[in-house]
Amino acid sequence: MSGERKLWGLLAEFTGPDRLAEACRGVRDAGYARWDAHTPFPVHGLEAAMGVRRSPVGWFVLGLGLAGAAGGMLLQWWTATTAYPLVISGKPLFSWPAFVPIMFECGVLGGAAGAVLGFLLLSRLPRPFHPLFASERFERFSDDRFFISIEAADPRFDRAATEELLGRLGAEHVEAIETGGSATAAARA
Amino acid sequence: MRPDAKPETSAAHQEVSLPAGAAEPPRAWGRKLPAVGFGLGAVALGASVLFAGEGARFYGSYLVAWLFAVSIALGGLFFVLLHHGARAGWSTVVRRLAEHLAATMPLLAVLFVPVALGLGELYPWARPEAAGDELLAAKSAWLDPGFFFVRAAVVLGIWSLLAWWFRRRSLAQDASGDPAISRRLKGLAAPGLIVFGLTLTVAAFDWIMSLDPHWYSTIFGVYFFAGSVVAVFATLILLALAARPVVGEAVTAEHFHDLGKLLFAFVVFWAYIAFSQFMLIWYGNIPEETLWYAHRTGPGWEGVTVALAVGHFVLPFFFLLSRAVKRRAATLVAGAVWMLAMHYLDLYWLVMPNLDPHGVHPHALDLTTLVAMVGFGAGAFGLLARRRALVPVRDPRLAESLSFENV
Numbered sequence: 001m002s003g004e005r006k007l008w009g010l011l012a013e014f015t016g017p018d019r020l021a022e023a024c025r026g027v028r029d030a031g032y033a034r035w036d037a038h039t040p041f042p043v044h045g046l047e048a049a050m051g052v053r054r055s056p057v058g059w060f061v062l063g064l065g066l067a068g069a070a071g072g073m074l075l076q077w078w079t080a081t082t083a084y085p086l087v088i089s090g091k092p093l094f095s096w097p098a099f100v101p102i103m104f105e106c107g108v109l110g111g112a113a114g115a116v117l118g119f120l121l122l123s124r125l126p127r128p129f130h131p132l133f134a135s136e137r138f139e140r141f142s143d144d145r146f147f148i149s150i151e152a153a154d155p156r157f158d159r160a161a162t163e164e165l166l167g168r169l170g171a172e173h174v175e176a177i178e179t180g181g182s183a184t185a186a187a188r189a
Numbered sequence: 190m191r192p193d194a195k196p197e198t199s200a201a202h203q204e205v206s207l208p209a210g211a212a213e214p215p216r217a218w219g220r221k222l223p224a225v226g227f228g229l230g231a232v233a234l235g236a237s238v239l240f241a242g243e244g245a246r247f248y249g250s251y252l253v254a255w256l257f258a259v260s261i262a263l264g265g266l267f268f269v270l271l272h273h274g275a276r277a278g279w280s281t282v283v284r285r286l287a288e289h290l291a292a293t294m295p296l297l298a299v300l301f302v303p304v305a306l307g308l309g310e311l312y313p314w315a316r317p318e319a320a321g322d323e324l325l326a327a328k329s330a331w332l333d334p335g336f337f338f339v340r341a342a343v344v345l346g347i348w349s350l351l352a353w354w355f356r357r358r359s360l361a362q363d364a365s366g367d368p369a370i371s372r373r374l375k376g377l378a379a380p381g382l383i384v385f386g387l388t389l390t391v392a393a394f395d396w397i398m399s400l401d402p403h404w405y406s407t408i409f410g411v412y413f414f415a416g417s418v419v420a421v422f423a424t425l426i427l428l429a430l431a432a433r434p435v436v437g438e439a440v441t442a443e444h445f446h447d448l449g450k451l452l453f454a455f456v457v458f459w460a461y462i463a464f465s466q467f468m469l470i471w472y473g474n475i476p477e478e479t480l481w482y483a484h485r486t487g488p489g490w491e492g493v494t495v496a497l498a499v500g501h502f503v504l505p506f507f508f509l510l511s512r513a514v515k516r517r518a519a520t521l522v523a524g525a526v527w528m529l530a531m532h533y534l535d536l537y538w539l540v541m542p543n544l545d546p547h548g549v550h551p552h553a554l555d556l557t558t559l560v561a562m563v564g565f566g567a568g569a570f571g572l573l574a575r576r577r578a579l580v581p582v583r584d585p586r587l588a589e590s591l592s593f594e595n596v
Contacts, residue, residue: 089472
């Protein structure tokens with residue numbers, strides 16, 4: 001497999017959560033949009049430092065939850081009155097109080113499915129490969145190092161200026177990440 | 190050192206930066222609240238006695254209003270016990286408000302006296318003709334006036350004692366800053382919660398369920414509990430907002446957000462319990478059980494029943510669902526005031542159809558007794574709050590609570 005190697009972005013390494021948060025503020029204020037932070041553990045206040053907006057995943061939960069509840073009630077209404085009408089203890093065919101528990105459970109199921117599916121969709125998962133995996137140093141993001149990655153696709157990205165910014169924000173090490181061709185194979189080798 | 194000893198002692202050494210004035214007693218409350226509250230209460234109670242006329246109506250209205258005040262105090266006690274039992278951090282800044290609310294219990298216990306005076310008017314089992322009723326004769330060992338008074342004295346006494354002790358130790362910690370107090374209260378909270386659950390069930394069965402002594406529902410205590418907790422979170426939201434001028438930024442949008450979340454959660458819990466009770470009785474369709482609902486879904490009361498289902502659950506569910514609503518003071522207060530009104534309606538719906546099965550007949554006494562109880566409650570709260578800081582100033586978890594943020 002061969003082809004042109006292409007710059008994916010820059011990866012900056014930091015030694016502690018406070019330095020990372022400080023640097024995130026700098027990247028945020030510089031107006032970057034396509035970038036991310038990578039840490040070995042959840043860092044309090046990082047969302048604010050990064051300027052991450054609130055996730056719209058709640059709307060998926062609400063939508064699928066209501067759809068689940070409505071679907072559950074509809075299914076019972078149809079089975080009880082049309083598909084298989086059966087009089088139980090002399091009650092009307094459509095005895096809605098008896099159907100509420102199932103409706104509730106279907107609503108919970110729909111809401112939970114909405115949370116999982118919405119999360120996967122919004123974070124573009126599952127994703128078996130990421131260009132950052134090419135970096136040897138990046139493996140320490142699950143151990144004791146803190147990283148910021150800025151994508152070359154960001155409208156504000158400029159290799160020299162961005163590298164300079166990351167250096168100024170206290171990065172210990174800045175690395176260019178490339179994709180395409182045999183770049184990853186070369187990095188792994 | 191015990192493993193659970195660590196968080197408290199380490200937190201005690203953390204720097205606590207209370208906003209200026211937050212450690213001061215609320216002088217304005219102390220000056221006005223007791224006089225205004227007790228004054229209003231006395232006038233409204235006097236007016237109630239004047240309006241009383243036929244006895245049953247007065248006692249019914251009085252019972253609803255008294256239960257309203259008692260349920261808020263009980264909810265406050267639950268909040269305090271739960272806070273210590275769960276070693277909660279975030280709620281430390283609002284715990285003192287709940288401690289004062291719970292400590293109004295001794296006064297409310299005294300205000301039980303009119304209920305005792307109206308025993309025969311309120312409770313069919315306390316009337317002479319109950320002797321001819323086979324079911325009531327079989328229940329007479331429990332539903333006996335003397336034993337009823339003993340139980341009321343015991344449960345009101347236990348609640349007063351618990352509320353008094355937890356508040357007293359918390360105030361002692363204001364002076365000493367001793368983290369061992371937090372540990373001791375945590376140990377007491379667990380058995381306290383068990384006693385709380387049992388006594389609350391006895392009270393709900395005695396004071397409300399026995400208004401219709403043929404009827405029974407084993408979940409009834411939980412139903413009363415759910416409504417009480419809804420009421421206390423609504424009250425705490427209003428009190429925390431009222432405390433804002435004194436405590437300033439010690440209570441932030443984050444705390445209101447959490448109080449709002451708990452209000453929302455207990456609105457849902459109330460609906461879950463209310464529906465569980467209804468569905469089982471509807472499904473079984475046994476006459477002695479369904480009659481209670483027949484009175485409430487028949488002509489006269491069906492409108493109130495629907496209003497309660499919509500107003501106590503459907504509307505607040507969708508209203509309080511939003512994060513923005515819970516973080517904005519104006520919208521959260523609207524939700525809290527609405528839920529307190531619905532809680533009153535809930536108690537009204539539990540008590541009144543037993544005295545008046547054929548229809549809703551609002552009466553001036555409903556208002557005057559409510560004003561009396563809220564007035565006495567507010568007056569007692571003012572007395573309890575006036576010389577003390579509104580936040581537990583030296584609680585080991587205060588720092589955690591002050592810097593609390595919802596993720």
